Amino acid sequence: MRVTLGYLVLPLALTAAAGVAQANSDVEKNIANPKNWAMQAGDMYNQRYSKLSQVNAANVNKLQVAWTFSTGVLRGHEGSPLVIGDMMYLHSPFPNKVFAIDLNTNMIKWKYTPKQDPAVIPQMCCDTVNRGLAYAEGKLFLQQADSTLVAFDAKSGKILWSVTNGDPSVGAVNTNAPHVFKDKVITGISGGEWGVRGYVAAYNINTGDLVWKGFSTGPDDEMLIDPSTTTTWMDGKVQPVGADSSLNTWKDDLWKIGGGTTWGWYSYDKALNLMYYGTGNPSTWNPAQRPGDNKWSMSIWARDVDTGKVKWVYQMTPFDEWDFDGINEMILADIPVKGKMTKALVHFDRNGFGYTLDRTNGALLVAQKYDPSVNWATHVDMKTGRPQVVSKYSTAQNGPDVNTKGVCPAALGTKDQQPAAFSPKTKLFYVPTNHVCMDYEPFAVEYTAGQPYVGATLSMYPPPGDKHMGNFIAWDAGTGKIVWSKQEKFSVWSGALATAGDVIFYGTLEGYLKAVDNKGKELWKFKTPSGIIGNVFTYEHKGKQYVGVFSGIGGWAGIGMAAGLEKDTDGLGAVGGYKELNQYTELGGSLTVFALGN
């Protein structure tokens, strides 16, 4: 028995394609003005780059706190506020408060606190985070934890429409930011640890009507895959995926509870009319229960924004055995790749490989380790596109109830959702990374709707011989090489910001906002009230450039920070690491905004 939702939405998708929509001109206008921070990544390419240069490498050491704001919420603060004109829009973790602040007065113009069933709190894997708002045409969009997608009138805070995007009773909740591309607000779903079947869904920004919905697994029509025109990388070339490309890779009907959730940052190329995103881990974490490649979990997707139809798809980690979700952001950049100018898509995967693909057709161009400690695979075979797994680190080959030790990276990935930045000036990517390894012991689990469906016990610690658990790196995506690497004591779990002022910003788990130059030299730092897992953003108001970031420790880093504490089963000396984080920080959400002193 196959779920039939895909059949229902397909005709809608075709209808939408007929009416050509050009409604993203407002967003385009807003992001073209560097005084705004109008999207979570600053732009539709996910570049996290600002053309502002008032704050630059020569004066950044004179940055001072301009103003601060408490969200009144504990727990992990991911994402960042948006700035459009004189207004700033802030979000918080559960209960997902929204604040509209007038930058002329620093006063709250309106605020909103959703009423949500507390039953969703325990269902949120890895803390009750929310990654922020979207803005278009005077409307503000909030993706609540309980899966309700809400559109507000940005001026008044009046609710214009709201829709239910998932079923929280089975663990389908939301942490991702919604993204507006054209006349659609696009959102995903979380719940890979609850056996949720992933999808992305596009809603009309004016009405909230569902335009299309594409699943990550299952029958072709429900994924909006056309077996003859949707392509993937096989045998060294781009080829049609063929019929039943997902169904063929699952035992029985396990794809129905097979994960492939979609909680990352999406990007959009207007010229190609394609949106890009990644899918997460297959459920459960016990690989023995789900033989096969488990397509299309752990994959990069390119979908037509109007119809949802899949142009191409590429699976990074077939048959995941380590929880290496593929949801990390897809950064679009036009860069030389092996000497040839390329419309590239660059992706730093949890699995430790930095991928460069041709975003027009999904051709695999570069796949190299962006942390030398990565050991679970020797390399990615460029012909098949498959990582070459090292048996010793294969939790499937070692089997259930066996503790596979010393796998690098840990399930946190060499990078998790914390987004990287790209500077068109230097043509380099600036990547916040985790430098953490793990022991992973899978075990058999049974699926019960609405109950955890994990099936592995993990412990995490720094790579043997190392004391630091993070690096902030510069990466050349054209060659797949680390240009420089700056050690951090803890995982760098904060989104980076590159600027035309030749300064790159990122936050640390201890709570420092740091500025480095294009060579990675630290120029300035400031200790904010709590650990930083938010993304750095910048804007200009009344002629002055501001740099801001949420602090508020939490997220998987905040939870995971104590994992491995007092490990009593081995002698790897892992006790240091995250344990010390308690000496630096405590919970508490606030925004700190900086500017140059007068």
Place this chain on the structure above:
Amino acid sequence: MRTAISRSRILAVVFAAFTALQAGADEPAGGTGLYTVVEGYKVDPATMKGFRAWRAGACDRCHGANQEGLVGPSLIASLKVLTKEEFVKTVTEGRLEKGMVSFKTSKIVMDNVDNLYAYLKGRSDGAITRAKVEELKP
């Protein structure tokens, strides 16, 4: 449901005591006869089921791989204060506002709630010296 739980509870205690005698435990059985443990990690079959329920419920994601607490509280500390009844109620109903799951619909957790209590009590008492236990061989 209630009957089934109390029956397995009785069996657990009886069996634990029996196993302890049989195995000629080289350390005194810890706690109040809830569980039997040898060398800190070899436990009676019922307590082993409690450990399996702990894993199946993915309790480690919030309470830590060693029960010492992460985003959720340390169960080493909590089990020193919670009564058995409070423990069962918390597992069954959850504490939603604080992020504690209601395991009411989880068969493995509910069928083994007494065994889970025995396992965690053993950890809290310090008698079970590591989180990962093995079944005591007769």
